[in-house]
């Protein structure tokens with residue numbers, strides 16, 4: 001009898017093939033019609049179907065796989081209050097790496113839950129200004145310097161972040177919807193997801209003499225739009241997790257983004273609630289922000305075929321979305 005592990009799903013588009021039964025669950029996410037729109041004209045790429053329920057599993061997988069090919073690392077370090085932390089914890093667990101994560105004090109219990117569940121060492125840091133030596137990103141840098149054979153992921157600067165989405169997420173979206181899509185809409189934080197996916201989709205579309213309009217979404221006070229349009233920054237202030245961190249970053253490839261739209265926090269939360277309560281789709285507030293923009297395009301442009309990326313699922317936001 002064969003001892004080869006049975007493939008768990010069709011991972012043919014993954015640039016990071018693996019025999020690991022858990023890591024092989026990353027990617028190859030479904031795309032479904034949004035039930036609140038005209039059939040076939042607004043489709044949701046459900047990144048919430050990844051093992052830690054967000055698209056950050058892909059960058060953790062891609063960046064760490066390539067790091068191990070290039071260096072003899074035994075520890076991985078990252079600063080994150082969000083989905084990247086849980087994703088790095090999971091992938092490090094499966095790759096046999098020690099994982100050290102730093103996060104600010106206000107980090108939600110569910111996010112810390114993912115980190116600890118997979119055995120990461122969590123360093124909770126005070127909520128101080130970003131130039132303070134105890135800021136969680138400074139602490140991560142220090143840990144990486146002090147530790148031998150440690151790899152710092154650094155999702156805010158690492159070009160591996162958008163590049164993984166160029167090679168993987170964008171290729172999947174094109175395979176699922178390339179024939180008809182006219183618009184790609186997604187929330188932006190580091191910008192990695194939309195930048196990489198957009199570049200891939202524009203290249204594929206241009207090769208067939210077409211174009212796909214790429215629309216980035218941020219919060220009204222998260223300053224990606226202001227950077228994109230060269231306007232003065234506003235004080236950073238949003239409760240929507242994952243939307244911007246106050247300006248342009250090297251992981252934002254603005255050349256592949258046509259337009260930015262800013263969404264009020266209340267609209268992002270309300271859209272996420274509607275998706276669950278009326279349509280049975282459990283999504284996070286940043287996906288709610290993107291969905292509200294996707295619905296605007298769907299309604300105002302009758303010929304549009306919109307794809308929006310559901311960055312994460314709603315289970316981490318039962319408290320903020322539903323008061324549970």
Ligand SMILES: Cc1ncc(COP(=O)(O)O)c(C=O)c1O
Nearest residue numbers: 188189190191192193242286311
């Ligand atoms: C919930 C959520 N939505 C959207 C984003 C934005 O993704 P990216 O950083 O690739 O722009 C993030 C990133 O942290 C996120 O956690």
